[in-house]
Amino acid sequence: MNKLSATQLEKRIIWISLAFAVVLLGLSALAINLFHVGLPTCLTDIKPFQKGELIAHSPTQYELHYVARMWKFEPEDITVPAGSTVDIYLSAADVTHGLILLGTNLNLMAVPGVVNYARVKFDKPRVYHLLCHEFCGTGHDQMAAELHVVDMATFAAKPSPPPKAEPTHPGYKLLDANLCTTCHSLDGQPGIGPTFKGLYGRTEKLRDGSSVIVNDAFIREKILHPEAKIVAGRFEQEMPKTELAPEEIEEIVEYIQTLK
């Protein structure tokens, strides 16, 4: 190869790279117009919603409000029939989160203060997993949810169960309002902290090797001075302090006693 041809090649490569860029952009524009593979563009000034829900507009048209919060999606588990078009709105209740619906092109950031939006059409019955893909704190690795697509006949025969009635116990209200239920489940599910179910009266191992019986005094100490005794667990996480009045703590203890 002589130097002349190398210089000609140099010119050629500049044209090839320019053509490459133009082709890529063209394909991109084509994908937007033909296949509707676009990007979110939602710009709103409204205060983002704080409650997650699925709203049915027709048997095949849904509006899904996802709230991403430390460290779960609300609603956690929903069912829609195959053939549905779902308008997904996403807001963040605390820090920045992400949402990826595995097996689809749905990939959204949840940014505090703004609502994100995308439309997805679900053609075939399938279980979809969605998870958080932006670091949002200790429980980030546990932040996942499911979306079930079932065929129309199944869906019509067994519509999604009505939302579970929330417990009315004042102790529950305190646990819920102070976000204790983020880490401690009520139904035995493992979490970042031990589940409240069957907790009262149980013997727990502490990180220093000793053990303690969960009673009124321990729960009170744990709420007011969480750093004093740390229960051993996979998450080496200290519980945040919560300043509650003595009578409020009594209500919480009373409620935990009912979770057998």
Next chain:
Amino acid sequence: MILIEIIFPMVLLILGIYHGLMQVLYRAGMIHRSKFLGLDYFQGLTLHGVVNAIVFTTFFAVAFGYVIVRYYLRRPLNMKVAWLSFGMMIVGTLLAAAAILSGKATVLYTFYPPLRAHPAFYIGVVLLVVGSWIAFFNWLPPYFAWKREHPGEKVPLAVVGIFAAFIVWLIATTPVAIEVIFLLIPWSMGWVATVNVPLARMLFWFFGHPLVYFWLLPAYVMYYTMLPKLAGGKLFSDFAGRLTFLWLVLYSAPVGIHHQFTEPGISSTWKFVHAFFTMLVAIPSFVTAFTLAASMENGGRAQGGRGLLGWWTKLPYIDKDRWLFSYLFSGLMIFIFGGASGVINASYNLDTVVHNTSWLPAHFHQTIAGPVFLAYIGMSLFLVATLTGKEIKFKALNVWAPYVWAVGIMIFSTGLFIGGAGGEPRRTNMGMSYTDPQSHLYHADWGYAKMLGSVGGTIMTIAALMFFIVFFATLFGKRKEQGALELIVSEPYHDERVPAVQSFTPWLAGAALLLVIAYAPPITQTIRSNFPGAPPYSQDNPRPIGSTRNP
């Protein structure tokens, strides 16, 4: 001082690489814990990112800038200013490191609000950045003096490259300095209650993309001014080098929104504009690929290579005396894949498949941990040896280390690419859930990709160990001769003289114009949209910082 600026980050780098290894082990499900040896997964990830990508790179670029300015311009520098810059950078780094190690700044290297770091972290970052600006300002008087004394002469190519790097750095760090000083520090100190998160994110990515060209440009300086000579030949085109450097000044910044494609609060029109500019910034990489291949061909032929591919066999791949070639060459090979995956990330539609999956770390490890990292550590070793007059120890280990690294990174990123295309999230301690068979969230099909990731990561750590052995053995070895400032300098094959690339001024004006076009409307939208502000949070509490109960 140049020596300390190389050795100090090198010591930190050991810590940074240790945490890189820990990441792959956690993620592969070999560790099912949130902490190991007292450090939390995300604390380790913050250290890995800040040390390897911000501290090591900034220190090296400043040290390399001093070397280039002293060597090519041959004029004294104001040492008081140089020491001031040095002191600010060291103090800043120590402040940020203290905040991270004490667990008060587990915010990752992107420090997205509303996760809040201790003010010491933000102040440390500002000191490091401003310290590096001062170093650059200190190079301006010698530059202008040189130009006065050499009217009509071309500025040496390496000087153009390193100045381009620091101009890109100034463009990049101004928005992030505004973010940190006006939004994050007052909010972190508690002087204001809330922060505009979309605005902070936009300012961060206004910084985050030109940042990568600030990393890349010093490596490009080595590629254009040293690699051809090491290969035994000449630089194919001097013009191509100048055009590449100046093109990066022009286009590196108005592209940041391609990191924010999947976000709300930015209109898709501006996302498309940034996607378009991003494709234009790929052009200098094509120019570079061509020019360097042509320069190496020139070297291979000068050493007797014949035929279409014969020259490939004549290159000094494992020549112990021209060992720097192995660092630059293996980095370049990795960069081919890093560049190609970058085009995928930045293309408007494909990003929704890979955004925030492990595809992204695969891409940026093939760029920053490929060509940039290998060029930086190779040049660090070269400078330490020549400045102190010491001979390289363990020469075989030295010449093979970059190839071992290259094999490691290719395996590592193949694993991350496969996982990422399947939706595997980045920045996630997967050993706690998705790669833990005990967990109800277990994803069996991610195991294979994670296995590749951890094998590759382990090989990379071995290569890094090989390098550290050579580096410290050389540093503490006996002095052979008087140390001196020597560099490898390639001659140009085509020494064109194109007026358009002889001055920074038109390119700076163009860059300013493009920045206004690309960023003024979306930033205005973000400020005027009046998004509700966010209070600060820590990583371990779902309630805002300072609130001990909810009503």
